[in-house]
Amino acid sequence: MTARPTLERTLELAAFVPFRLNRLAAGTSQYLAIVYQERFGLDIPQWRVMATVGSKQDCTAQYIAASTRMHKSRVSRAIAELEARQLIERVSSAEDRRERQVRLSKSGRRMYTELVPLALARESSLLECLSPEQLAGFLTGLETLERFLQLED
Amino acid sequence: MTARPTLERTLELAAFVPFRLNRLAAGTSQYLAIVYQERFGLDIPQWRVMATVGSKQDCTAQYIAASTRMHKSRVSRAIAELEARQLIERVSSAEDRRERQVRLSKSGRRMYTELVPLALARESSLLECLSPEQLAGFLTGLETLERFLQLED
DNA sequence: CACAAATGGTTGCGCTCGCAACCTTATCGG
DNA sequence: CCGATAAGGTTGCGAGCGCAACCATTTGTG
Numbered sequence: 001m002t003a004r005p006t007l008e009r010t011l012e013l014a015a016f017v018p019f020r021l022n023r024l025a026a027g028t029s030q031y032l033a034i035v036y037q038e039r040f041g042l043d044i045p046q047w048r049v050m051a052t053v054g055s056k057q058d059c060t061a062q063y064i065a066a067s068t069r070m071h072k073s074r075v076s077r078a079i080a081e082l083e084a085r086q087l088i089e090r091v092s093s094a095e096d097r098r099e100r101q102v103r104l105s106k107s108g109r110r111m112y113t114e115l116v117p118l119a120l121a122r123e124s125s126l127l128e129c130l131s132p133e134q135l136a137g138f139l140t141g142l143e144t145l146e147r148f149l150q151l152e153d
Numbered sequence: 154m155t156a157r158p159t160l161e162r163t164l165e166l167a168a169f170v171p172f173r174l175n176r177l178a179a180g181t182s183q184y185l186a187i188v189y190q191e192r193f194g195l196d197i198p199q200w201r202v203m204a205t206v207g208s209k210q211d212c213t214a215q216y217i218a219a220s221t222r223m224h225k226s227r228v229s230r231a232i233a234e235l236e237a238r239q240l241i242e243r244v245s246s247a248e249d250r251r252e253r254q255v256r257l258s259k260s261g262r263r264m265y266t267e268l269v270p271l272a273l274a275r276e277s278s279l280l281e282c283l284s285p286e287q288l289a290g291f292l293t294g295l296e297t298l299e300r301f302l303q304l305e306d
Numbered sequence: 307c308a309c310a311a312a313t314g315g316t317t318g319c320g321c322t323c324g325c326a327a328c329c330t331t332a333t334c335g336g
Numbered sequence: 337c338c339g340a341t342a343a344g345g346t347t348g349c350g351a352g353c354g355c356a357a358c359c360a361t362t363t364g365t366g
Contacts, residue, residue: 025178027302098344129301137290148282149180251314
């Protein structure tokens with residue numbers, strides 16, 4: 001690495017990767033918010049639940065918490081709100097009456113089919129600022145970091 | 154892009170870059186927390202203020218807010234706590250008596266000189282999971298995204 | 307010079323979240 | 337079969353944060 005000798009005495013936050021990653025994540029969230037927030041009135045936890053339930057019907061809150069890496073209380077509240085808006089339904093599981101299967105309702109699925117293409121288009125529109133080689137390089141690094149930090153499911 | 158046709162009907166959160174970036178940022182913060190939290194009892198806003206003031210003495214809360222991208226109220230409270238712990242000092246500016254210059258105190262500077270090498274080492278230890286080419290590619294993409302989202306100072 | 311608008315910074319308020327305690331149901335061990 | 341422990345999910349509570357209102361001071365304008 002060229003820019004950083006072994007013993008540096010000052011730290012420039014603007015060049016500090018962990019800070020930059022947090023800033024980028026916040027910026028990206030904001031960039032995306034327009035599709036799920038303004039248009040559909042979802043906040044981030046709700047959007048994540050919708051996305052998860054949409055691609056895996058009849059899953060449990062447990063599963064959603066694990067795959068979104070949200071705390072189970074956060075998931076619980078998001079589910080409750082979505083259920084109140086009748087976007088999802090819950091049915092008690094027969095074989096284990098502690099858990100409840102979550103699925104999209106009719107109107108929930110309608111929202112989902114409208115939401116997904118917009119979200120994906122927004123992601124594409126973000127990533128299009130990168131050249132194909134840049135994108136490939138960025139994603140490779142991202143994957144390696146995820147593996148290193150054990151962030152995958 | 155190979156993996157994603159134009160009209161996708163489902164969205165896999167685990168493959169959705171904005172989600173992955175948020176997850177990575179959270180993981181990175183956690184990875185770093187050990188140096189500033191456990192060891193020095195700083196939370197993230199306090200750590201950012203320390204880092205900023207350490208590299209630019211006699212700056213204002215305004216400046217810290219802008220360069221850390223934190224809300225001014227968050228900065229204000231972080232500064233108040235650091236001042237209570239006597240890690241920083243504030244002096245009213247002569248030419249504009251609304252603002253106050255922030256600087257590290259003696260013990261603040263002592264903490265800073267101890268903290269910075271640890272933080273940088275932790276960053277390095279994270280980035281070492283990437284090969285030099287991966288790192289270069291990742292940083293290039295990161296820069297482009299930052300520019301696109303106008304996240305730079 | 308006076309008054310309006312802007313700026314640096316602080317603070318009350320409401321919201322969100324994580325933690326931990328809790329309830330209910332299931333599983334394990336004797 | 338019963339009691340202890342665990343697991344799925346909910347909720348009260350406290351901490352942290354953003355918003356907006358506010359105070360003090362400065363700058364702009366007639």
